[in-house]
Amino acid sequence: MTDPYGFLKIPRRPVPPRPVEERLNDWNEVYAGQALLPLVSEQAGRCMDCGIPFCHSGCPLGNLIPEWNAYATRGNWRAAAERLHATNNFPEFTGRLCPAPCEDACVLALNADPVTIKNVEQAIADQIWERGYAPPHPPERLSGKTVAVIGSGPAGLAAAQQLTRIGHTVAVYERADRIGGLLRYGIPSFKLEKQHLNRRIEQMRAEGTKFRTGVDVGGDLDATELRRRHDAVVIAVGAMERRELPVPGRELYGIHQAMDYLTLANRVGEGDYASPPVSAEGKHVVIVGGGDTGSDCLGTALRQGAASVVQLDINPEPGDTRPDTEPWPTYPKVYRISHAHEEARGREGTDPRLFSSATLRFEAGTAGHVRALCLTEVEPRARRPRPDTERVIPAELVLLALGFSGPERGTGLMEQLGLTLDDRGNFARDVGFAAGTAGRAERAEPAVRAKTDGVFVAGDAGRGQSLVVWAIAEGRATAAATDRYLTGSTELPAPITPMDRPLVA
Numbered sequence: 365m366t367d368p369y370g371f372l373k374i375p376r377r378p379v380p381p382r383p384v385e386e387r388l389n390d391w392n393e394v395y396a397g398q399a400l401l402p403l404v405s406e407q408a409g410r411c412m413d414c415g416i417p418f419c420h421s422g423c424p425l426g427n428l429i430p431e432w433n434a435y436a437t438r439g440n441w442r443a444a445a446e447r448l449h450a451t452n453n454f455p456e457f458t459g460r461l462c463p464a465p466c467e468d469a470c471v472l473a474l475n476a477d478p479v480t481i482k483n484v485e486q487a488i489a490d491q492i493w494e495r496g497y498a499p500p501h502p503p504e505r506l507s508g509k510t511v512a513v514i515g516s517g518p519a520g521l522a523a524a525q526q527l528t529r530i531g532h533t534v535a536v537y538e539r540a541d542r543i544g545g546l547l548r549y550g551i552p553s554f555k556l557e558k559q560h561l562n563r564r565i566e567q568m569r570a571e572g573t574k575f576r577t578g579v580d581v582g583g584d585l586d587a588t589e590l591r592r593r594h595d596a597v598v599i600a601v602g603a604m605e606r607r608e609l610p611v612p613g614r615e616l617y618g619i620h621q622a623m624d625y626l627t628l629a630n631r632v633g634e635g636d637y638a639s640p641p642v643s644a645e646g647k648h649v650v651i652v653g654g655g656d657t658g659s660d661c662l663g664t665a666l667r668q669g670a671a672s673v674v675q676l677d678i679n680p681e682p683g684d685t686r687p688d689t690e691p692w693p694t695y696p697k698v699y700r701i702s703h704a705h706e707e708a709r710g711r712e713g714t715d716p717r718l719f720s721s722a723t724l725r726f727e728a729g730t731a732g733h734v735r736a737l738c739l740t741e742v743e744p745r746a747r748r749p750r751p752d753t754e755r756v757i758p759a760e761l762v763l764l765a766l767g768f769s770g771p772e773r774g775t776g777l778m779e780q781l782g783l784t785l786d787d788r789g790n791f792a793r794d795v796g797f798a799a800g801t802a803g804r805a806e807r808a809e810p811a812v813r814a815k816t817d818g819v820f821v822a823g824d825a826g827r828g829q830s831l832v833v834w835a836i837a838e839g840r841a842t843a844a845a846t847d848r849y850l851t852g853s854t855e856l857p858a859p860i861t862p863m864d865r866p867l868v869a
Contacts, residue, residue, distance in 0.1 A: 366437045370409040376477035379403060381703060384710040388666055391553045391633060393460070394703045395486075404487040407480045408436040414471045418693040419481060422469025422867055424837040425451045425458075426859050429466060429481055436484050444488045445497040451859070453522045453836055456493070456560045459486030461551065461832045463656075463700075469693035469867060493563065500570035503531040509850045512537060512594040514581045514777070517545025518832050519823025520600030521568070522839025523846070526856055527598075528573045530847055536573060537590070539580040542634065545602060547832075549627040552660050554667070554703075558633065582776030591781065596818045596846050599781075599791065600839065603824035605773055607766035609652060613726025616734040622657050622765035629664050644670035648758040650737050651675040652723055653765030656702075661763045662716060663704030673708055673716050674757060680744040681719035690869045720744060724754065726762065734759055771825045781819055790828050791821045793862045820846050826862060834860075 367373070381387070381394040411433035419429045428447045435444035448455050459482060470478035492498050509532045513524045516538040528534045542548050544561050569575065581587050591597050606621050608614075620642055628640045644665035651658045651665075654677025665673050682699045690696040701709070708716035722742045729735030741753035770789030777783065778791070786792040822842035823835045837860045844856035 366409045366411050366413060366434050368412070371412055371472055371476070371479075374406060374410050376410070376480060377403060377407060378480050379483045381706075384707050387554065387703075388707055391667060393557050394554055396557070400483065400487040400490065404480070404484050405437055405439060408433040408484045410472070410479050411437075412471060418469045418471055419466040419479075422466040422693060422695065424834050424860050424864065424866075425840075427451050427466065427485075429479075432488055433479065433481075433484060436488055441488065441491040441495055442497055445492045445495075448485065448488050448492070449498075451857070453525050453840070454518060454564060455485055456489035456564075457518060457547065457556065458833050458836065459483075459489045460556050460560075463695075463831065465695040465831075465833075465866065468695050474692050498567060500567050501529050502571045503529055505531055506533060507531040507851065509533070509595040510535070510593075511596045511598060511846060511850075512590050513598045513600060514587075514590075515545060515600035515602060515823075515825070516540075516543040516575070517600060517602050517823060518547060518835040519602075519825075519839040519842070520545065520598065521564070522836045523598050523600060523822050523843045524573050524839075525568055525571070526840055526843035527846060528568065528571050530843075530854075530856060532595075532847070532850065534573050535576055535594075537576045537579045537581050537585070539578065539583075541578055543575050543577060549630045550623055550657075550660075552626065552630065552664050553633050554663055555660065580775075582780060587777050587780035591819065595850055596820065597781070598820045598822055598842055598846060599777065599783075599825055600822040600842075601771055601775075601777065601825050603768040603770050603790065603827075603829045605769045605771060605789070606764075607769055609723060609764050609766060611723055611725050613728065613734065616726050616728055617732055618734040618760060619726065619762040619764065622651070622653065622661050622763045625763050626657070626660055626664060629668070640668070642761070644668040644673070644761055646671055647760040649673045649761045649763065650757065650759040651763045651765055653677070653767065654679060654717060654719075655765060655767060657767070658763075658765035659702040659704045661765055662708055663702075665761075665763075666704065666707050670761075672758070675717045676721045676723065676739060677717050677719050678722050678742060678747060679719060681717075694867050694869045722747065722749065724749070726759070727756065729760075734762055737762060768824075768829045770828060783819075783821075788828055790824075791826050793821050793826045818849060820849075831866075834866075 413430045417430050432444040432447040464482040466481050467478040472478045511527050511532050511534045513520045513536045516536050524534045524536050547561050632640050645668050649665045649670045651661045682697045684699050686696040721739050724738045726734050727736040736756050737759040738756050740749040784792045820842050823838045841858040841860050844854045844858040847854040847856050
């Protein structure tokens with residue numbers, strides 16, 4: 365373990381991001397070039413190696429956090445890499461993108477500042493690549509079984525890597541022109557530089573995973589035919605059915621879905637455009653939606669040179685401290701500042717978010733283009749408009765970041781594979797229990813409830829919109845279920861079940 369008194373002697377010190385004025389002038393990660401060491405090693409020494417490490421419960425992957433904290437403290441990066449990779453295929457993604465519910469579940473968070481777990485994870489992940497601790501791991505022998513994975517986001521990639529390494533022949537089908545799903549086109553480069561994604565894909569290619577881009581399964585390629593050609597199919601298409609805003613004026617030009625806007629911005633970084641077809645440059649921008657996607661739009665609009673940016677959040681402004689209704693170790697709803705909010709606040713001096721606010725209508729300018737947005741304050745619980753609170757703000761570019769309501773409809777997948785939807789609009793899944801020793805049931809694994817045998821669902825397509833750690837955990841668990849189906853047993857880990865949910869009150 366680390367120093368048993370480390371948490372008493374060492375205060376919490378997160379790795380500082382680059383100055384706002386510097387990072388707004390480029391698209392590099394907010395921590396690019398910042399020295400993680402030796403600060404991270406010192407911070408890892410604050411870990412108490414608790415008898416019951418609740419940080420494990422805060423993370424669906426079951427990351428062995430106290431173990432790799434101890435190795436990071438001593439500078440034993442090879443051992444830290446092995447313990448981190450034991451539960452997580454892509455720690456360089458989670459170390460950059462996850463909001464770190466493990467930190468809120470840290471035992472220190474009961475009455476002090478938690479360990480900087482996210483910083484430690486990113487540091488170990490970076491050391492993995494700098495020191496060559498991530499070589500390809502091709503299987504020792506092939507099983508003779510083939511698996512098709514539809515979708516190349518974190519769930520699909522995790523499932524594909526696990527199945528490839530166990531010996532199955534895996535092909536990943538992606539309808540976009542590049543592999544990566546939302547990691548490629550939905551996450552801005554200032555949160556995840558694409559070099560991290562590219563080198564994982566190359567690692568997977570070296571292990572034997574095949575990638576097929578530009579293939580629309582359900583459209584160009586009949587999913588029934590794909591199932592006939594493979595021994596099993598994993599569906600990892602995400603939850604891309606976008607929520608709409610049915611208010612007057614929605615048809616005006618200049619109102620876009622957030623994911624379309626982010627995709628075009630990311631394509632500039634990929635070299636597809638010299639400048640984005642939809643840009644915030646010189647415009648008054650309004651983002652409707654207070655979640656992570658809205659924050660990504662905010663950071664993107666600031667870097668494109670927006671004249672002003674306002675973000676509308678229908679939820680009330682949270683407090684600074686954990687409410688009594690959300691006790692430790694749950695992930696509480698508290699006032700949080702993303703790097704994009706920090707950038708906007710530093711520029712204007714105020715938080716760009718308007719809480720308890722909802723859109724009433726859009727107003728037209730010249731040539732049918734939006735020029736303003738009429739909003740109202742809403743009641744905290746009922747979300748009804750408050751009388752006499754209407755006001756109009758300028759809006760020359762409006763981005764709808766209202767979240768998603770399950771897998772995209774009308775793609776042909778559901779009909780061709782006999783899939784059904786659950787009451788939340790996701791692909792329905794059965795929970796299969798395998799007989800264990802002495803007649804006990806082993807841990808449940810996710811399987812799709814479909815007319816077609818051998819079809820499995822991973823990630824947001826079955827769970828609904830969630831975090832990258834849940835997507836990777838789903839991919840690993842679905843790989844275990846698929847391997848068991850193909851061979852009758854499995855040695856692959858299944859960290860979660862379809863019924864598992866985040867640790868919330």
